[in-house]
Amino acid sequence: MEDIALIKCIKYDVDLLEKKLREGFDLLGGDEFLKKLIPKDSKVLLKPNMLSVENKESPVVTHYAVFEAVIRIIKEYSNNISFGDSPGFGDSRKAAEKSGLMEVADKYGVSFEDFKESVHVRLDNSILCKSWNISKAAYEADVVISLPKLKTHAMAYYTGAIKNQFGCVPGTQKATWHTRMPNANNFCKMLLDLNTAVGTNFAILDGIIAMEGNGPKSGQSYKLNTLIMGRSLTAVDSTAVRIIGYDNPLDTPVLKEAYESKWGVVLPRDINILGEDIETMKVRDFKLCRKGGNFYFISPGVTNFLRGMIAPSPALIKEKCIGCGRCGEVCPEKPAAIEMVPNGNILNPKWNMHECIRCFCCQELCPVGAIETKYSNLGKLLKLDKR
Ligand code: SF4
Ligand code: SF4
Numbered sequence: 001m002e003d004i005a006l007i008k009c010i011k012y013d014v015d016l017l018e019k020k021l022r023e024g025f026d027l028l029g030g031d032e033f034l035k036k037l038i039p040k041d042s043k044v045l046l047k048p049n050m051l052s053v054e055n056k057e058s059p060v061v062t063h064y065a066v067f068e069a070v071i072r073i074i075k076e077y078s079n080n081i082s083f084g085d086s087p088g089f090g091d092s093r094k095a096a097e098k099s100g101l102m103e104v105a106d107k108y109g110v111s112f113e114d115f116k117e118s119v120h121v122r123l124d125n126s127i128l129c130k131s132w133n134i135s136k137a138a139y140e141a142d143v144v145i146s147l148p149k150l151k152t153h154a155m156a157y158y159t160g161a162i163k164n165q166f167g168c169v170p171g172t173q174k175a176t177w178h179t180r181m182p183n184a185n186n187f188c189k190m191l192l193d194l195n196t197a198v199g200t201n202f203a204i205l206d207g208i209i210a211m212e213g214n215g216p217k218s219g220q221s222y223k224l225n226t227l228i229m230g231r232s233l234t235a236v237d238s239t240a241v242r243i244i245g246y247d248n249p250l251d252t253p254v255l256k257e258a259y260e261s262k263w264g265v266v267l268p269r270d271i272n273i274l275g276e277d278i279e280t281m282k283v284r285d286f287k288l289c290r291k292g293g294n295f296y297f298i299s300p301g302v303t304n305f306l307r308g309m310i311a312p313s314p315a316l317i318k319e320k321c322i323g324c325g326r327c328g329e330v331c332p333e334k335p336a337a338i339e340m341v342p343n344g345n346i347l348n349p350k351w352n353m354h355e356c357i358r359c360f361c362c363q364e365l366c367p368v369g370a371i372e373t374k375y376s377n378l379g380k381l382l383k384l385d386k387r
Helices: 014-028 030-037 064-074 092-098 101-108 136-140 163-168 173-180 184-198 233-244 253-260 294-298 304-310 326-330 361-365 377-381
Strands: 002-008 044-048 081-084 111-113 118-122 131-135 143-147 149-153 157-159 200-212 220-230 271-275 313-316 338-343 346-351 371-374
Touching: 002 014, 002 233, 014 030, 014 064, 014 220, 014 271, 044 064, 044 136, 044 163, 064 081, 064 101, 064 143, 064 200, 081 092, 081 101, 081 136, 092 101, 101 111, 118 136, 131 136, 131 184, 136 163, 136 184, 143 163, 157 163, 157 233, 163 184, 173 184, 184 253, 200 233, 220 233, 233 253, 233 271, 313 346, 326 338, 326 361, 361 371
Parallel strands: 002 271, 044 081, 044 143, 081 111, 143 200, 149 200
Antiparallel strands: 002 220, 118 131, 149 157, 200 220, 313 371, 338 346
């Protein structure tokens, strides 16, 4: 049985957040718990979600007020705190500055790590991936705290505590993992191994303003008023997906793989939710990105042909496209599964679906949300698009 703290918080006010997070830590065991989690003056790394260069109030990134409240508490246990991430696109320093995280870090003497330097790590007890290049700063930290944003995700359905740590893979090496793990099942196993390699110790999920719909970058804000904290990343994520509408956490690929690999607790019966009653926190109108469970159709046993017929694919919202070409640049396939074709004065992407591995990096990193996930007619017939 794993304890997590489920906290209701209705706004990004740093004093209120500090109070709420302290309540959460108290539920988990208070000062004794924190002393065990953060041995005196240990090297602590905070890993917020800085997917791309975003404004302060953007629902794409972890809110700076949550970050500040966390630092205020952690500071009482260690003076050796750093933070960092490696965004999917763009410069990590700029991402930290624009989102307000850098200003907060400077105020409290928290150092910045750009995650450009990596170390080679071998993981003998892996589920799937034994050899890793990961951020040196993350690997060498004594305590790693994931500070994810609760969002929908086109490939993984949901991104939270586990998926957030994909940023510990430096820069363009992330694309290599997409190419090496073209199906969602293996990609999710890789994420679990990554968390083992990094040694993520704790997660505080920012779901006060979450993202629904076309996440993780181009969806809409959803006021969920939720914070979830715990040592078990699977327990935190399992609780989060139940709140947004997946009644069975095994309907999301990362948690299904975690359950089958016995990587952390996933089932509600194994999670002790402290604080709020989950039933009062659940919402029914949250727009999910993918209907639960249909990842079975993209399992390795399914032929590419059938997968092509059923699985959703990236599709252009023509009127939004500004012809920047970023989608083609971030496509991990070599050559890219996207070709830019003229459309009046600009270029629009055209997909080669025979080559596309449906990693949705193009959808994730389009700067203007001009790419959505679309189901084929067969997929619609099978009601895979219903949510
Ligand atoms: S779809 Fe998005 S990323 Fe691709 S060219 Fe258009 S605006 Fe740029
Ligand atoms: S076209 Fe988009 S979804 Fe397909 S492989 Fe490239 S980035 Fe991934």
